[in-house]
Amino acid sequence: GENVEQHPSTLSVQEGDSAVIKCTYSDSASNYFPWYKQELGKRPQLIIDIRSNVGEKKDQRIAVTLNKTAKHFSLHITETQPEDSAVYFCAAPPYKLIFGTGTLLAIQP
Amino acid sequence: KAGVTQTPRYLIKTRGQQVTLSCSPISGHRSVSWYQQTPGQGLQFLFEYFSETQRNKGNFPGRFSGRQFSNSRSEMNVSTLELGDSALYLCASSLIGGERNFGEGSWLTVV
Numbered sequence: 140g141e142n143v144e145q146h147p148s149t150l151s152v153q154e155g156d157s158a159v160i161k162c163t164y165s166d167s168a169s170n171y172f173p174w175y176k177q178e179l180g181k182r183p184q185l186i187i188d189i190r191s192n193v194g195e196k197k198d199q200r201i202a203v204t205l206n207k208t209a210k211h212f213s214l215h216i217t218e219t220q221p222e223d224s225a226v227y228f229c230a231a232p233p234y235k236l237i238f239g240t241g242t243l244l245a246i247q248p
Numbered sequence: 249k250a251g252v253t254q255t256p257r258y259l260i261k262t263r264g265q266q267v268t269l270s271c272s273p274i275s276g277h278r279s280v281s282w283y284q285q286t287p288g289q290g291l292q293f294l295f296e297y298f299s300e301t302q303r304n305k306g307n308f309p310g311r312f313s314g315r316q317f318s319n320s321r322s323e324m325n326v327s328t329l330e331l332g333d334s335a336l337y338l339c340a341s342s343l344i345g346g347e348r349n350f351g352e353g354s355w356l357t358v359v
Contacts, residue, residue, distance in 0.1 A: 171345065182350040228291060235304035236348060238291035
């Protein structure tokens with residue numbers, strides 16, 4: 140069945156450093172890999188996504204890489220800022236969007 | 249454009265009661281998904297509807313049900329409430345295979 144594993148569950152980095160969150164999925168038919176950010180008390184919001192026909196996508200300080208052979212994809216945040224503190228969720232279909240368990244990212248000033 | 253609207257935002261129910269939550273999707277979105285969010289379990293998929301048909305279902309007991317109307321609005325119902333049903337219930341609408349747009353959620357507390 141579908142399964143998405145996300146690591147780490149918590150991550151603390153110094154402001155200005157980089158953060159990397161990794162997810163693995165089980166269904167080889169998965170073809171769309173979004174990342175959501177959820178700030179405390181707010182709704183999850185899409186920050187970046189990637190489709191299976193590309194290996195990497197970048198949007199300013201955020202990038203996502205995909206390794207279809209190994210069935211994992213990662214979120215990279217560079218030059219972290221305090222406003223990056225939130226819970227980040229990865230997700231994978233193909234038939235229903237299954238979310239990872241989330242990563243609480245804390246940016247230390 | 250207006251976002252996803254969920255009502256009610258907050259509610260308190262007693263064990264054994266039932267509850268109905270409503271979700272109005274973004275105009276033009278025909279796919280609606282429901283998720284349960286709890287601190288220890290993250291975002292758990294409940295079900296997904298498209299054109300009034302349930303397309304996918306998560307691993308929840310039969311006490312959890314839903315439906316979608318012809319205008320794409322969706323409702324979910326939980327019967328015989330248990331303390332463990334206390335959670336944030338999130339609805340997300342999308343075009344087929346597209347970005348899920350989440351509502352603010354309905355906070356359910358069962359006492």
